[in-house]
Amino acid sequence: MKFGIVVFPGSNCDRDSFHVPTKVCGQEAVYLWHKDADLKGVDCVILPGGFSYGDYLRCGAIAKQSPVMKSVIEHAKSGGYVIGICNGFQVLTESGLLPGVLMRNTSLTFICKYIQVKVNNKTPWTNKYDAGEVITLPIAHNEGNYFCDEVTLRRLESNGQIAFKYHGENPNGALADIAGITNEKGNVLGLMPHPERISELILGGTDGLRVFESIISTKK
Amino acid sequence: MNAKVYVTLKTGVLDSQGKAVKHSLETLNFKEVTDVRIGKFIELKLEGVTKSEAEKHVKAMCEKLLANTVIESYKFEVSE
Numbered sequence: 001m002k003f004g005i006v007v008f009p010g011s012n013c014d015r016d017s018f019h020v021p022t023k024v025c026g027q028e029a030v031y032l033w034h035k036d037a038d039l040k041g042v043d044c045v046i047l048p049g050g051f052s053y054g055d056y057l058r059c060g061a062i063a064k065q066s067p068v069m070k071s072v073i074e075h076a077k078s079g080g081y082v083i084g085i086c087n088g089f090q091v092l093t094e095s096g097l098l099p100g101v102l103m104r105n106t107s108l109t110f111i112c113k114y115i116q117v118k119v120n121n122k123t124p125w126t127n128k129y130d131a132g133e134v135i136t137l138p139i140a141h142n143e144g145n146y147f148c149d150e151v152t153l154r155r156l157e158s159n160g161q162i163a164f165k166y167h168g169e170n171p172n173g174a175l176a177d178i179a180g181i182t183n184e185k186g187n188v189l190g191l192m193p194h195p196e197r198i199s200e201l202i203l204g205g206t207d208g209l210r211v212f213e214s215i216i217s218t219k220k
Numbered sequence: 221m222n223a224k225v226y227v228t229l230k231t232g233v234l235d236s237q238g239k240a241v242k243h244s245l246e247t248l249n250f251k252e253v254t255d256v257r258i259g260k261f262i263e264l265k266l267e268g269v270t271k272s273e274a275e276k277h278v279k280a281m282c283e284k285l286l287a288n289t290v291i292e293s294y295k296f297e298v299s300e
Contacts, residue, residue, distance in 0.1 A: 058288055065285070094288065101290045106236045147233065147291060173234070 001219045003029035004042030006072070006088075008063050013049035013085065016196045021046075024199055025212050037067040044081035044215055045072050047088025049140070049194060059102065059143050060090035069095055081215055082188045083125065086141055089180070089190030098183055098190045099156070100148030105141070106173030112140040116167040117179045117193060123163045124218045125182065125189045128210035134167050135207040137193035144192040146174040146181075156181055164191055221266040223278045225296040227287045228259030262286055266298075274298045 003021040007014045014031065021027045021044075030040050034052075039045065053062035063069060069091070076082045076097050084092040092098040105111055114136050119129040129135070148156070153176060156162050164180035172192070180191025195208025229235045238256040245253045264281075266274050275298050287294040 057285070061285060061288070093290075101288055103233075103291060104236060106234065108236055108240055149290075173236075 001027050001044055001216050002040075002042045003027060003044050003046060004032045004039055005029060005046045005048060006032045006034060006068055007048075008034045008050070008052035008066065008091075010052045010054055011048050011050035011087070013087075013194065013196065016194075017046045017048040017085065020196045020199045020209070020212055021216075024209065025216055027216060032068055034063070034066040034068045037071045039068075039071050039075055042080075043219065044083065045075060047072070047082065047084040047091050048196075049086030049088060052087055052091060055087075055143075058090075058094065059087060060092075060094035063087075063091045064095040073097060076183070076188050079185065079187050081124070081218075083211075083215070084188075084190040085194055085196065086139075086144075086192055089192055090143065092188065092190040097188050098181060099152045100146055100175075100181070102143045102192070103145040103147050103173075104143050105145050105171070110140070110142040111144070111171050112138075113171070114138050115169065115171050115179075115193065117164040118167040120160060120163050120165075122160050123182050123186050123189065123214075125186075125211055125214050126163055127217065128214040136198070136205060137195060137208055138197050139171060139193050141172070141192055144172040144174065146176075146178040146192075148175065159184055161186075163189060164193065221269065221271065221274050221298065221300055223264040223266060223274060223296055223298045225262040225264065225278065225282060225286055225294060226259060227262065227282070227292050227294045228257055229291055230293050233291045259292075271298055271300065 166177040195211040199209040242256040282294040
């Protein structure tokens with residue numbers, strides 16, 4: 001599978017997001033510069049964490065207007081895989097590829113720590129996990145408080161679009177303990193935790209690795 | 221032409237910043253404050269449009285970029 005890692009000014013998890021698919025999973029990957037509309041034939045786009053455009057106005061609001069995002073939206077609409085991690089999740093909600101919005105943490109503080117999440121393994125991004133498996137992932141964000149209206153929440157729940165839920169402790173006030181969701185078709189995933197930061201034993205664990213292995217396994 | 225845009229969280233959306241500021245005002249003994257909502261104030265300078273065009277465009281700017289209408293509402297004033 002060929003991965004494309006988008007680089008916005010202010011992205012800071014792009015190298016990690018490149019490292020895991022290539023060095024850990026043995027796949028091909030390229031960087032996609034935000035001014036470049038060409039997706040270079042990738043199968044899976046990664047919108048990495050960071051502070052795209054300095055988080056000006058709202059996190060992800062300026063990034064959604066960039067040339068690369070117009071192509072990413074087309075790619076997603078035609079069924080291509082897109083994963084947004086942390087700031088990438090914020091870009092996905094701002095772009096309308098995922099419903100809802102990520103508001104400021106209720107604690108009003110930046111939270112950087114390990115948390116537990118419960119996995120729904122019925123998505124293309126989580127098929128290598130067990131049903132209801134609880135895993136440990138790192139989070140590092142100031143705006144991870146997921147919010148959507150009630151109708152949207154019911155739709156997310158009944159369609160099985162909630163891929164990850166905080167387990168035990170809800171760190172940021174997110175509605176229904178939501179840590180990550182997919183779109184209706186399942187080809188787009190957004191999540192606040194960082195699976196790319198916990199995909200090798202040398203870095204403290206491999207609980208995030210199966211997100212990448214799951215999506216790679218869908219390629220025939 | 222000038223436009224003043226005010227963006228605030230919709231009623232019902234928890235404003236944790238507003239809550240913290242309200243609490244802080246209380247500690248300063250301003251007990252009469254019953255609610256605080258924090259928002260953004262954006263000032264635009266516009267050229268080459270009539271007032272009614274400006275109003276139409278600023279509304280579109282709010283919908284497309286300046287506000288996230290999932291959680292925020294906006295109002296604006298256009299003046300010559």
